[in-house]
Amino acid sequence: MLHIVACIKQVPDTKVAKINPKTNTIDRASAPAILNPYDAHAVEEAVRLKKRYGGVVSVLTMGPPPAVKAIRKCIELGADEGYMISDRAFAGADTLATSYALAKALEQIAKQRPIDLIICGKMTIDGDTGQVGPGIARRLDIPPLTGVNKVVEINKEKGYAIVHRKLEDGYEVVKSTLPCLFTVEKEINDISFAPLPNMIKAARYHPTIWTADDLENVDRKQLGLKGSPTIVSKIWTPPKPKGGELLEGTTEEKVEQLLSIVLEKKELFQS
């Protein structure tokens, strides 16, 4: 029986989020909160591995109370248990402080049921860093396997996993001891449709919620803003480049002008 934990995050949908031009901050009201798309693939993979090998899938998130919705989404996808750490002490965390808090929560989860495998999405669409997953692995001193796009085998008895890690021009086959941590690429799977019983379960689901005080042996100096070595000093809209020359005329005239601009680079087209 494998115990797989997927670490997930609720994020503003940056595709539709608007920026308040006066304050240069994200207008949260304009952006619906969604389960980070890469994390959905992490949960999907965990559920697939559970079907293949048997086991339990837990999900863990850090966030404000509304993030419960993201956990419910994971229950729809087939996760069994949800854990959330939620406390003002966690607020303002950069990737270093986030990996610390999540690692502490994972240690707590492991006390109830030992963890064989942790799966994270490749990155979040609001932070875009991809640093939290590998950070968690270091905190727990387990091997991080980033960019996983295929799980070949998990063998709990013999204590190893074999995966494909994506490279810039191919992939490598890597064997690792268990437990370990994967960050997964989108192409690892297609998200399945949630069956109705999962949806019913999800709607009624209440995850375990821990505050900073509920976590054992936590060094508060390493949490939240206090525990974050990086700070955002300035948010700015880059100065607009002066812009290009707009071609004028009828469609045909525009195309002719464009054609002569392109054909000026004739060395590109001569074999």
Place this chain on the structure above:
Amino acid sequence: MNLEDYRGIWVYIEVKDGNVAPVSLELLGAGRMLADKRGTELGGVLIGSGVKPLATTLFAYGADVVYVYDDPIFEHYRTEPYMRALLDCCHKHKPEVLLYGATPTGKDLASAIATDLPTGLTADTTILDIEEDTGLLLASRPAFGGNIMATILCKKYRPQMATVRPKVMKALSPDPARTGRIIEEQIELHEEQMRTKVLEVVRETVKKARIDEADIVVAGGKGMGSKEGFQLIHELADVLGAAVGASRDVVEAGWIDHHHQVGQTGVTVTPKIYFAIGISGAIQHIVGMQNSELIIAINKDPNAPIFQACHYGIVGDALEIVPLLIKRLKEELPKLNASADAKEEIRHA
């Protein structure tokens, strides 16, 4: 932590197929500027198996000193042994800044190092600067899905670390006469203690030109209207012998595979000609293509930000313009080759 103890700008040197990865040479260029501004040395950390001879390349591209960890255990990149070596080097020589390419390897290693040191790490930086007197690294990157830029500082910890996108910084022109110091380092690592093993490396032979290497990229966005409309992008690319690029929303809509995504979370491209068709131009896309030699934008919306970032723009319907352009190119391109052939014949005559 005494910040004064930390000196020098470092670049983690990525090695690929026995050569220095281009991004590392670009970072040496950026690092040289930072080191000169600070009046300090530029160092490269070279980890691998049989890599010592590469140090001369690093000197030619601007390094003053190269720290080498050369051992068979480093044959393939693995987080664990590489991390041990780089941590060892940081503890011994205390750099004030350490830069990595924002490649799969660079990001993996940087995240591990940041956690262990510990220190701050800024991801996917596109603009780097340093305060001359304080040595504070100003690392700027697109934030919130690319709508705005954020400048990130790490005031209290050293080294200050950042991963930097390939093809954003410029390598110096190499000076083969430049030399520097090689410092050979050793660290006790045993294969049987390593928890991961690379069983096989599979290089995928890519049939089409890779977009980060192509001379011409034709990129399409949501303005193509539909997956069917997006076929026009493929057609135009075929006629031009170009690679196909795409904006993030097109990839998310499933019109094309994510390998084609240009931008902050995709690939950075620097072709000789870049077509942005039906792409509005979020910063995140712009940072991925702004260093292209010639940028041509076609978009219905005259206020689309892409027109600020292009050299030539056409305001109009791509579904009308692109087919016309394809037709005219099919007529004109063969003539170019014909005239080249004619010249060749004259030369040989």
